[in-house]
Amino acid sequence: MGATTYEWILRHATDENDDSAAVPWPYEPPGWVFTHRTLPRASSSSPIVFSSGDVRGVHAEMTEAAGNRNIWMMGGGDLAGQFADAGLLDEVILAIAPVTLGAGAPLLPRRLPLRLEHVSRSMDFACLHYSVVR
Secondary structure, eight states: OBHHHHHHHHHHHSOTTOTTSOOOOSOSSOEEEEOSSOOOOSOTTOOEEEEOSOHHHHHHHHHHHHTTSOOOOOSOHHHHHHHHHTTOOOEEEEEEOSOOOSOOOOSSSSOOOEEEEEEEEETTEEEEEEEEOO
16 A cells, blocks of 8 residues: 555544554554655554565565465555556456545556446445456
C-alpha cells in the first residue's frame, strides 16, 4: 500500500478514548508500505515493512511471504500503475463509494487495458472486478 492509505488506516484505527494508545494493525499477514517518508509504526508488533524500492524486488519478497495466497495491493493509483508497468498486476477490484465529487484525480495515472469480469454489491458500495488485459 502507499503511504496515504497507510496513514488513513492509522487515523481510522485509533482508539477514540485514548489518542496516545498504540494503534493495533488490523491485518494478520505482513504488509508493505511504499513511501519515501519516515512513518510511525502501527504498533511494535505490527508486521509492516516500509519500502521505497522498485516494485519488482519488493514483489519477490511479497510473493515469498504470501506462499500460495494472493497478494492484495491497495490504495494509490500510481503504485498500482507501477505494478502494472512491471507486469505484476493481474486484476483490479474497485469499490465505489456513494459520494459525489465535483473533481478528482484519475484512478490510474496511465492507460491500463481492463476487462470487466464481475459486478457485485457490498452494503452501499458497488464492486467492480476487472482483469488486466495483456
